[in-house]
Structure formats: C-alpha cells, structure tokens
Amino acid sequence: MLRLLCALSVVAVSWPAVAGDVGSDFGRAVSGPNAKLSVEGGSYDGDGAGLALGSFTTPIGNDLGVQFDGALGTVDDEVLGGGGVHVFTRDPSSYLLGAYGSFHTWDDIDIWRVAVEGELYLGRFSLSGIGGYENVDVPGTSGGLSVLTPDDEHFFGKVDLSFYATDNLKLSGGYRYESEVSLGTAGVEYLIAGFETPVSVFGRGDFGESDYSSVTGGLKIYFGGDPRKSLIQRHRTEDPDNYTPVFPKLQTATPSGSNAPAPLPMCPTYEALPNDTNCECPDGTEKVPGSPATVCSPPGTFSCRATPLCAA
Incomplete structure (x- = not known):
C-alpha cells in the first residue's frame, strides 16, 4: 500500500508541468492550483473530537488532476492523523473518475485503503461515490489488556446524492459501509459570499449499526482560483472530497485478579x-x-x- 501511495505521488510530480490558462477553466479537470482547509468539532461515536483536514489540488494538463489530502486531530484524547492521494480525470459538465489511496491511524489502529471514486453531475444534482479495499491493523494490547479484535481486510464504500438548492447551498444524504458497519449520512454546506477568501460553514451526521453516531460541524476555507466562484462551481472544477475512515471499536480480554468477582x-x-x-x-x-x-x-x-x- 505504501508503494502505491509513493507511485501515485511520483506520477503527480513527474508529469509535465502544470498547464497555464488554456481555454475556459470550466473545460479542464481542475481549473487551477487550489487548496482547502477545514476545521471541525463534535462527537465521533460518542467521543469528543476536533479535526483539521487540508487538501491541495492541481491540474495535470487539461484532462487530469491530482489531490493530496492530510488530516490531524484528536478523538477521545487520542491523536488521529493520516493522508491520501487522488489521481483523476474529469469533465466538469458531466463526470469525475479516478483512483484513490490513503493511510490513517488512531489509537494504534492503522487503516490502509485503495479505491476508485466517481462523480456524476446532473444539473443541480451530483451523485458521488467511492469503493474499494480496506485493510485494518489493530494493536496486540490496549490499556494493558490483550486485544481480541482481529486484523481485518474487507470492502468499503460510500455513496452520496447532493442537491444544490442554490449555487452556494448544498444538501446531501447517503450511505456508508466502513469497518463492516452500515451508516446513513446527511450533510449541509453553505458558502458565505462577500469574503476575499471564500469561507463556508458545514455540518454532517452519520448514524447506523452498533449504535454508531457522529455529529460534527465547522468551517471550510477555500484558497486559489476566482474568489467569486460559487460552491457548485468549486465542487465541480476544483477538489474532490477529503475522506477519513470509521475506526473499529476494540474488544479486549476481561481483566484478571481483583477486578473479577469472588x-x-x-x-x-x-x-x-x-x-x-x-x-x-x-x-x-x-x-x-x-x-x-x-x-x-x-x-x-x-x-x-x-x-x-x-x-x-
């Protein structure tokens, strides 16, 4: 998996230099170099959390784009970190299709992913999804107790249907299958007009099996490109989503000694x-x-x- 991420990075670096303005920005896979930074907080499966996500996206000629993601924060006072790479082609009037690889870690649990991702643009509607292979490595012990949860590898997937009620307001709902848990999702994002550096507010929630629930909200800042761009234009000419996985709950052995009832x-x-x-x-x-x-x-x-x- 590490070799895959390195290979994707080499492809991005070794490709011909980023093209300048060639025709209309809206006809290119990525309109131009751009970045985004989001800061969010809330509850992840009942645990307090704060997370910063950042992405840098750049065109590779007219038809391809590459995006580098990063994530850093805390969940239940344990550090969460990681990153990913997207390589994709896109026609901003109709679709995006690409490959994705990532690594994230939290509480000594490591998750590697390789997947394909796609988007369809249907007027004010967008249908987006990602699906692929997920490898979960768990520690041998946690809190001094033996971990009973085994290492695992399985399919993961996510699909969302988004509706742009206005050019700057996106409403979305969907389904996620991660760490072998099924979740329903809902989200909203609103781009605040009038700032020299575009800023949006967003919120999302995930609810599903094993009593899992996650509710978060925050701010997202967009850098690069035309600051007058609407939210729907940014989503279709700039950056794909920055994904973070759902980490499994660890099961540990029952403590021996005084904690066991006599x-x-x-x-x-x-x-x-x-x-x-x-x-x-x-x-x-x-x-x-x-x-x-x-x-x-x-x-x-x-x-x-x-x-x-x-x-x-």
Missing part, C-alpha cells in the same frame, strides 16, 4: 434430627431458598444463612 462462600449445612420435623434454623439465620420443605422427615439436610451472601 465466588460466594457455601452456606453451612445442618442435619435434621429424629425429633425435628420443621428443619428449623438457629436463631439469627434463615433457610436458604431451595432447601427442603418447611416440614421435613429426618434423616435429611438443610442449609441456613446469616446473610444472603452465600451459595446453597
């Missing part, structure tokens, strides 16, 4: 005497549930207890 002591056993027809317990004790009936015939045995903390 077994209950056995209740004392008494013998019924020949003249004892009631199997009476000594003063200050009571019969243990499950002992012989109140009236019993000797010989026999029954148990008494001073407290409930004993086993029959």
Whole structure:
C-alpha cells in the first residue's frame, strides 16, 4: 500500500508541468492550483473530537488532476492523523473518475485503503461515490489488556446524492459501509459570499449499526482560483472530497485478579434430627431458598444463612 501511495505521488510530480490558462477553466479537470482547509468539532461515536483536514489540488494538463489530502486531530484524547492521494480525470459538465489511496491511524489502529471514486453531475444534482479495499491493523494490547479484535481486510464504500438548492447551498444524504458497519449520512454546506477568501460553514451526521453516531460541524476555507466562484462551481472544477475512515471499536480480554468477582462462600449445612420435623434454623439465620420443605422427615439436610451472601 505504501508503494502505491509513493507511485501515485511520483506520477503527480513527474508529469509535465502544470498547464497555464488554456481555454475556459470550466473545460479542464481542475481549473487551477487550489487548496482547502477545514476545521471541525463534535462527537465521533460518542467521543469528543476536533479535526483539521487540508487538501491541495492541481491540474495535470487539461484532462487530469491530482489531490493530496492530510488530516490531524484528536478523538477521545487520542491523536488521529493520516493522508491520501487522488489521481483523476474529469469533465466538469458531466463526470469525475479516478483512483484513490490513503493511510490513517488512531489509537494504534492503522487503516490502509485503495479505491476508485466517481462523480456524476446532473444539473443541480451530483451523485458521488467511492469503493474499494480496506485493510485494518489493530494493536496486540490496549490499556494493558490483550486485544481480541482481529486484523481485518474487507470492502468499503460510500455513496452520496447532493442537491444544490442554490449555487452556494448544498444538501446531501447517503450511505456508508466502513469497518463492516452500515451508516446513513446527511450533510449541509453553505458558502458565505462577500469574503476575499471564500469561507463556508458545514455540518454532517452519520448514524447506523452498533449504535454508531457522529455529529460534527465547522468551517471550510477555500484558497486559489476566482474568489467569486460559487460552491457548485468549486465542487465541480476544483477538489474532490477529503475522506477519513470509521475506526473499529476494540474488544479486549476481561481483566484478571481483583477486578473479577469472588465466588460466594457455601452456606453451612445442618442435619435434621429424629425429633425435628420443621428443619428449623438457629436463631439469627434463615433457610436458604431451595432447601427442603418447611416440614421435613429426618434423616435429611438443610442449609441456613446469616446473610444472603452465600451459595446453597
């Protein structure tokens, strides 16, 4: 996987120099070198989180583009970091098609990905998706306990349908299958007009199996290109999404020693005497549930207890 990321990077660096303005920007895979930076916070699967995502995108001639992603932040006080590379072709009037590779790590869990991604542009609607192979490496121990969750490799995928209610307002909904968990998603982004450096506000939520939920929101800043561009133009002439994976919950072995409950002591056993027809317990004790009936015939045995903390 590391070799794949390196190969994608070499392709981007060794390709002919970035073309200048050739015809209309809207006819190129990427209108020109650009970048974006987002800062967000909220809850990831019930854990407090803050995350910064950055991307740099540049054209390779007219028909291809490359994007480099980075991610850094904390989730549940553990550092999350990683990055990815996209290489793609695009006709801004109709589609995007490309390859993607990434690596992310959090709480000693490493996730490698290789995938294909695509987008279809249908008027004010956009259909986007990514799907491929995901390799999850987990640590041997966590918090001093043995990890029972095994390493895994499986398919992952994501698909979203977006609607631009205005040129600067995007509403989206979709489905994600990551770390073998199915999730429904919803999001919104609004580009605030009037700034020399374009700024948008966004929010999104993921909800699904295993009681997973994630709700985040933040700001996104766009750099490069025409600051008067609308949100729909930016999404179709500049940068694909910056993806971060869903990390699995680790299952650990049960701690041994004092944390395990001690077994209950056995209740004392008494013998019924020949003249004892009631199997009476000594003063200050009571019969243990499950002992012989109140009236019993000797010989026999029954148990008494001073407290409930004993086993029959």
